[in-house]
Amino acid sequence: MASFPASSEKPSGPTAFAPYLDTVANIFHPVAGPVLNTYGRFHGWKESMGLVQPGTVENLTREIQQVQLANWSFDGARADVAKVVSANPAFQLTHSFSLGSTTRPPAYNFGAIFANAKTFLQGGVDGSGTVTMRANQTWAPTDITKVQAQLTNKAGQSMLQVEHDHLGPHYSFSWKSMNPGVLDGTGIHIASLLHSFSPRLSLGFETVIQHPQPSILETATSYVAKLTSLPNAIEQLTPTIPGQPAPFYPSWTATAQLQPSGNVQATYYQKLSDKVDVALDLQTIIQPASMLGPAKREALATLGAKYDFRMATFRGQIDSAGKIGMYLEQRFTPAFAFLVAGEIDHAKNASKFGVGIMIESSTMTQEEMIAAGMLTPV
Structure with missing residues (x-):
C-alpha cells in the first residue's frame, strides 16, 4: 500500500524582510510601547467600571x-388597512385614510414595507x-x-x-446631514456623542452646523446627561448577538438637555410594573x-402614563397648561383594532x-402564520 506524507507543506522560515521589520519595530518601540501600555491600562480600567452602551442622543427620550x-394623538377619522x-x-402593503377638520382635506397614503435581518425599506405616496x-x-452590529x-x-x-450611527462598547457617535451639498458642503449637519x-x-x-450658503456658517451646541438605574440580574442574563453591545433596559431613566x-x-421615566409606565417632561421657555x-x-x-392590558393599550396625559389628552387602542382580534383619541x-x-x-390581513396560511409567530397555536 502506498504511503503519503502527512503534509507536503514546508515549514516557513524567516523571510528576507524580517531583519528590516525588526529594525523598524525597534526604532518605534521606545515611543509606541509606552503609549500602547498606557492605552491597555486605560482600557482595562474602563472595563472594570462596568460601563454600559448608553444609546444615541437622538433616542435619549x-x-x-x-x-x-x-x-399617537389624532383628530377626525382615520383607517389603516395593512396586508x-x-x-x-x-x-x-398599507392603505391609510384620514378625514380631519374642515381646514384639512381628506388624505390617502399608500405604503410598502420590506425588512429582513439587515435591511429596512419603507416607501409611500399620498x-x-x-x-x-x-x-x-x-x-455591522x-x-x-x-x-x-x-x-x-x-x-x-x-x-x-443621511445619517450614520456608530455604537461603541461604551459610547455612541452619530452624524446627520439634511439636504447636504456634495461640492460645497452646504446643508444642516448634526454631530452627537454620548x-x-x-x-x-x-x-x-449635540452640535448643529447650519451652512445654508458657502458664505454663511453657524454652529450651536447643546449638552445632555442621562442617569439610569443600575442593571439587575435579569438584564445581565439577556442573550445578546455576538459582537453587539449588550442591551440595557433600566427600570427608570432621568435625562437633561x-x-x-x-x-x-428634563425628563423622568419610571417603569412601575410590566404593564404600567409613567413619564414626566419639564421644558423651560426663555x-x-x-x-x-x-x-x-x-x-x-x-x-x-401608559397602561398595557391583555388586548388594549391606554395612554393618558395632563400638562401644567390645563391640557388633558387620552389615546386608547383596543384590539378585538389580532387583525382588528379600534382607536379613540381625545384632547381638551x-x-x-x-x-x-x-x-x-x-x-x-394576510395571504399566508394559518400554519405559516403560526410558524412565523404571528398567531398562537390553539
Missing part, C-alpha cells in the same frame, strides 16, 4: 415618546403626489446607516437626510424681547376628538 401622546404578504423577509421613503442598512427623503412639487419641501462614565451616568453633546438658547429640558414679541419666561410640565385644552377652551380602525 425614546421611553418618554412611547408614553406621551405626541406621536402582510410575507413574514420572512417581511413584506407588507394623494397629492408626494413621495416619501426611508431606508436603514445595518452594516455596531454600524447602521439611515436615509430619508421626500419628493414633492411644493417649493422648498423636498428634502434628503459616552458612559459610570454604570448609571452618561454625558454627551441644556440648549444653546439657555432653555432646559425668550428675550425682540421684534417678534416681548420677553418670555415660562415652563411647561407634562405628566403621562381648558386654557384655550378648545377640544378635538378622533376615532379610527386598524385592519390587518
Whole structure:
C-alpha cells in the first residue's frame, strides 16, 4: 500500500524582510510601547467600571415618546388597512385614510414595507403626489446607516437626510446631514456623542452646523446627561448577538438637555410594573424681547402614563397648561383594532376628538402564520 506524507507543506522560515521589520519595530518601540501600555491600562480600567452602551442622543427620550401622546394623538377619522404578504423577509402593503377638520382635506397614503435581518425599506405616496421613503442598512452590529427623503412639487419641501450611527462598547457617535451639498458642503449637519462614565451616568453633546450658503456658517451646541438605574440580574442574563453591545433596559431613566438658547429640558421615566409606565417632561421657555414679541419666561410640565392590558393599550396625559389628552387602542382580534383619541385644552377652551380602525390581513396560511409567530397555536 502506498504511503503519503502527512503534509507536503514546508515549514516557513524567516523571510528576507524580517531583519528590516525588526529594525523598524525597534526604532518605534521606545515611543509606541509606552503609549500602547498606557492605552491597555486605560482600557482595562474602563472595563472594570462596568460601563454600559448608553444609546444615541437622538433616542435619549425614546421611553418618554412611547408614553406621551405626541406621536399617537389624532383628530377626525382615520383607517389603516395593512396586508402582510410575507413574514420572512417581511413584506407588507398599507392603505391609510384620514378625514380631519374642515381646514384639512381628506388624505390617502399608500405604503410598502420590506425588512429582513439587515435591511429596512419603507416607501409611500399620498394623494397629492408626494413621495416619501426611508431606508436603514445595518452594516455591522455596531454600524447602521439611515436615509430619508421626500419628493414633492411644493417649493422648498423636498428634502434628503443621511445619517450614520456608530455604537461603541461604551459610547455612541452619530452624524446627520439634511439636504447636504456634495461640492460645497452646504446643508444642516448634526454631530452627537454620548459616552458612559459610570454604570448609571452618561454625558454627551449635540452640535448643529447650519451652512445654508458657502458664505454663511453657524454652529450651536447643546449638552445632555442621562442617569439610569443600575442593571439587575435579569438584564445581565439577556442573550445578546455576538459582537453587539449588550442591551440595557433600566427600570427608570432621568435625562437633561441644556440648549444653546439657555432653555432646559428634563425628563423622568419610571417603569412601575410590566404593564404600567409613567413619564414626566419639564421644558423651560426663555425668550428675550425682540421684534417678534416681548420677553418670555415660562415652563411647561407634562405628566403621562401608559397602561398595557391583555388586548388594549391606554395612554393618558395632563400638562401644567390645563391640557388633558387620552389615546386608547383596543384590539378585538389580532387583525382588528379600534382607536379613540381625545384632547381638551381648558386654557384655550378648545377640544378635538378622533376615532379610527386598524385592519390587518394576510395571504399566508394559518400554519405559516403560526410558524412565523404571528398567531398562537390553539
